[in-house]
Amino acid sequence: MADNSIKIFTGNSHPELAKLVARRIGLELGKVNVLKYSNQETSVTIGESVRDEDVFIIQSGCGEINDNLMELLIMINACKTASARRITAVIPCFPYARQDKKDKSRAPITAKLTANMLTVAGADHVITMDLHASQIQGFFNIPVDNLYCEPSMIKYIRTCIPEWTNAIIVSPDAGGAKRATSIADRLNLDFALIHKERKKANEVSRMVLVGDVRGKIAILVDDMADTCGTLGLAAKTLVENGAEKVYAIVAHGILSGKAIKVINESVIEKMVVTNTIPHDEKMSICPKIDIIDISATLGEAIRRTHNGESVSYLFSNVPE
Amino acid sequence: MRSLVVFSGSSHPQLTAQICQRVGVEPGKANLAKFSNSETSVEILETVRGADVYIVQSGCGKVNDNLIELLVMIQACKTASARKVTAVIPCFPYSRQSDAPFKRSGAPLTSAPPMTVPSTPKINDFNAEYPFNQETSGSVEMNDLNSKIHNLHIPTPNNSNQALPAQPQGGYKQWLARAGTLIANLLTCAGADHIITMDLHDSQFQGFFDCPVDNLRSMPLMLKYIQENIPNYQEAVIISPDAGGAKRATSIADKLSMDFALIHKERRHAEKPNKADMMLVGDVRDKVCILIDDIADTSFTITKAAKVLHDNGAIKIYAIITHAIMSGDAVERIQRSYLDEVIVSNTVPQDEHVKRCSKIKVFNVAPVFGEAIRRIHNGESVSMLFDTNYQIA
Numbered sequence: 227m228a229d230n231s232i233k234i235f236t237g238n239s240h241p242e243l244a245k246l247v248a249r250r251i252g253l254e255l256g257k258v259n260v261l262k263y264s265n266q267e268t269s270v271t272i273g274e275s276v277r278d279e280d281v282f283i284i285q286s287g288c289g290e291i292n293d294n295l296m297e298l299l300i301m302i303n304a305c306k307t308a309s310a311r312r313i314t315a316v317i318p319c320f321p322y323a324r325q326d327k328k329d330k331s332r333a334p335i336t337a338k339l340t341a342n343m344l345t346v347a348g349a350d351h352v353i354t355m356d357l358h359a360s361q362i363q364g365f366f367n368i369p370v371d372n373l374y375c376e377p378s379m380i381k382y383i384r385t386c387i388p389e390w391t392n393a394i395i396v397s398p399d400a401g402g403a404k405r406a407t408s409i410a411d412r413l414n415l416d417f418a419l420i421h422k423e424r425k426k427a428n429e430v431s432r433m434v435l436v437g438d439v440r441g442k443i444a445i446l447v448d449d450m451a452d453t454c455g456t457l458g459l460a461a462k463t464l465v466e467n468g469a470e471k472v473y474a475i476v477a478h479g480i481l482s483g484k485a486i487k488v489i490n491e492s493v494i495e496k497m498v499v500t501n502t503i504p505h506d507e508k509m510s511i512c513p514k515i516d517i518i519d520i521s522a523t524l525g526e527a528i529r530r531t532h533n534g535e536s537v538s539y540l541f542s543n544v545p546e
Numbered sequence: 547m548r549s550l551v552v553f554s555g556s557s558h559p560q561l562t563a564q565i566c567q568r569v570g571v572e573p574g575k576a577n578l579a580k581f582s583n584s585e586t587s588v589e590i591l592e593t594v595r596g597a598d599v600y601i602v603q604s605g606c607g608k609v610n611d612n613l614i615e616l617l618v619m620i621q622a623c624k625t626a627s628a629r630k631v632t633a634v635i636p637c638f639p640y641s642r643q644s645d646a647p648f649k650r651s652g653a654p655l656t657s658a659p660p661m662t663v664p665s666t667p668k669i670n671d672f673n674a675e676y677p678f679n680q681e682t683s684g685s686v687e688m689n690d691l692n693s694k695i696h697n698l699h700i701p702t703p704n705n706s707n708q709a710l711p712a713q714p715q716g717g718y719k720q721w722l723a724r725a726g727t728l729i730a731n732l733l734t735c736a737g738a739d740h741i742i743t744m745d746l747h748d749s750q751f752q753g754f755f756d757c758p759v760d761n762l763r764s765m766p767l768m769l770k771y772i773q774e775n776i777p778n779y780q781e782a783v784i785i786s787p788d789a790g791g792a793k794r795a796t797s798i799a800d801k802l803s804m805d806f807a808l809i810h811k812e813r814r815h816a817e818k819p820n821k822a823d824m825m826l827v828g829d830v831r832d833k834v835c836i837l838i839d840d841i842a843d844t845s846f847t848i849t850k851a852a853k854v855l856h857d858n859g860a861i862k863i864y865a866i867i868t869h870a871i872m873s874g875d876a877v878e879r880i881q882r883s884y885l886d887e888v889i890v891s892n893t894v895p896q897d898e899h900v901k902r903c904s905k906i907k908v909f910n911v912a913p914v915f916g917e918a919i920r921r922i923h924n925g926e927s928v929s930m931l932f933d934t935n936y937q938i939a
Contacts, residue, residue, distance in 0.1 A: 259720075263873075264843065264844060264873035264874040265606075265609065265843050265871045265873040266607065266608055266609045266610070266873070267609045267610075267639060267640055267725075268609075268610060268725075269722070269723075270722075270723040270725075271720050271721065271722045271723070272720065272721040272723070273720055273721075276721075288583075289584070290584055290610075291583065291584050291585050291586075292584070292585075292586060292608075292610045292611045292613075292614040292615075293610045293611070295610070295614065296610040296613065296614070299728060299732070300723050300725050300728060301723070303723060303725065303727070303728040304721060304723030307723075307724075307727075308721050321585065322585055325585075328625060331590075331593075331626070332589070332590035332591075332593075332594065332622055332623075332625075332626040333589070333622065333625075334588055334618045334619070334621045334622030334625065335621065335625055336585075336586075336618050336621065338621070339617060339618060339621045339735075339736055342735040342736070343617070343732050343735060343736075345735075346728075346731040346732060346734075346735040347728055347731070347732070452582065452583055453582055480583045482581075482582040482583040482584075483582035
């Protein structure tokens with residue numbers, strides 16, 4: 227049992243999630259003021275002592291990402307210089323996770339830069355969820371807990387999708403096949419895959435379905451949904467190939483740009499996302515959005531980290 | 547000879563173009579944009595392998611976006627095998643510390659003047675609405691979430707008085723984070739090998755870095771402006787608008803053999819501890835006054851100083867500022883003030899400010915940066931840029 231206490235702080239990216247997590251653990255959120263000066267610089271003022279405490283800072287990579295990232299870095303640095311014992315950055319949606327390799331000339335590896343920045347600011351530990359590529363854990367020299375939404379997604383499928391036993395799990399691209407098969411195995415369901423075929427460089431690619439979805443409920447599973455172009459096309463392909471209904475379950479629903487329009491006009495029955503990213507405004511204009519609450523997983527991870535207990539339970543179970 | 551590439555960030559492309567013209571190269575081609583989810587996107591479109599790269603980005607406008615863009619550009623060039631990456635940051639972000647004095651109880655002393663946007667580092671006075679003390683606050687105009695937990699400020703013009711630091715509990719004062727070391731560490735971890743900046747607010751900042759920092763001076767340009775544009779300048783008086791800037795002002799006064807005066811915030815009345823009297827130390831009656839300051843953000847300091855000088859008999863009041871950030875309604879405040887002319891450098895883009903205020907004049911710092919880059923690239927000494935007798939053509 228640790229002899230110091232947990233302090234949970236949040237920036238401005240997703241205060242509702244932080245409130246849920248704190249309630250789950252049974253604590254109040256720590257007092258902190260994060261605002262902007264008139265010249266747009268970020269100002270952080272910590273309102274309680276963190277000396278020798280176990281500090282957890284919850285900030286998601288969403289909304290105005292650069293501002294939220296700077297808030298997180300300055301908060302970590304503030305706690306570090308205020309003599310906190312350990313500082314854990316809890317980042318439900320990791321920013322810049324998609325820029326993780328040099329895929330063309332002179333491309334920056336911004337995920338590595340973000341990892342370096344977090345370490346340099348003074349973070350001792352990072353807790354995140356469904357990293358776009360789990361190899362990003364290797365960018366850090368400090369321990370990283372990459373939690374999974376999979377148990378929460380499986381619970382949702384079992385409880386909220388009627389006739390789920392007649393469903394088929396579909397991955398909208400080849401890269402997500404591993405993720406989709408793992409869910410399909412846990413639920414004992416069939417699996418299919420959608421493959422983008424490119425004949426020539428500038429030709430519009432065709433979406434090819436590999437597998438059989440006739441007469442079944444198709445559940446598209448992916449880690450991120452940004453502009454939803456792929457998801458919309460994939461849903462159309464599935465219906466053309468005989469699927470009865472199409473659900474989409476996504477870990478990080480970024481839903482930027484024309485995403486809401488695409489979802490509203492598509493054949494997708496329900497767009498299910500987790501609350502790693504706030505969705506209040508989007509839900510008012512898109513009735514198809516449903517939310518999976520992962521605050522229990524995060525809260526349990528924080529509690530177990532603080533108490534020095536194993537976190538492995540969370541990789542296959544949803545805490546009650 | 548190694549090739550030289552100069553890239554511009556999004557903050558001040560105009561300054562970079564002038565710097566490149568001075569150095570004799572074309573600005574480097576790069577695509578800077580934002581993805582639809584507001585992540586920064588950087589594409590470098592020409593080769594930098596083995597080259598000396600200079601990235602010009604000022605800490606103004608949207609400071610966090612520009613800072614992250616600078617870091618990503620540095621990283622991109624480093625992983626593209628550039629030989630050396632130098633960050634040229636005319637106006638260094640997060641360089642200031644809070645300068646609000648504190649009462650013995652820990653509460654800040656000064657109260658903010660009425661403003662439409664939250665002002666930079668002045669901390670507002672406590673008032674009873676402060677949410678940290680009220681778990682059941684109804685008087686605070688925030689939604690239930692915020693009032694129950696703690697303040698999360700969503701910046702709107704009306705909330706400026708509500709976003710306040712914590713009331714001390716049991717002797718604990720609030721901890722206002724100072725981001726200076728953090729920014730230095732971030733630049734180094736992104737891969738910067740060298741930093742060039744101008745008139746750092748706190749010159750000890752150079753020690754926060756492990757890499758070389760060139761803190762260029764705008765003073766030679768200021769001296770040149772005074773000698774060329776202010777008639778009969780030997781009879782004028784150099785004024786520092788606060789005690790902290792005295793050293794800066796006296797060095798200018800000495801170089802030009804001019805008189806010097808100082809404005810000082812003195813708290814005299816015990817019954818009204820919030821009322822700060824501004825006292826002029828020195829004589830300005832019937833004289834032309836030249837205020838010198840390094841940063842003008844909300845412009846409260848220089849406009850209040852101008853009033854004091856006017857009340858003490860000054861006939862004409864100039865202000866020379868290096869970094870004119872002019873946030874909020876600073877420009878309008880200058881227009882309404884007793885200042886006759888405000889001369890600023892272009893470390894921060896000034897086109898908008900000049901349009902809104904006829905009193906603002908701009909002096910160009912691009913020659914100083916261009917000359918510094920040229921000398922650094924050629925391995926020559928940069929010392930003459932600090933020499934006030936050296937005139938840059």
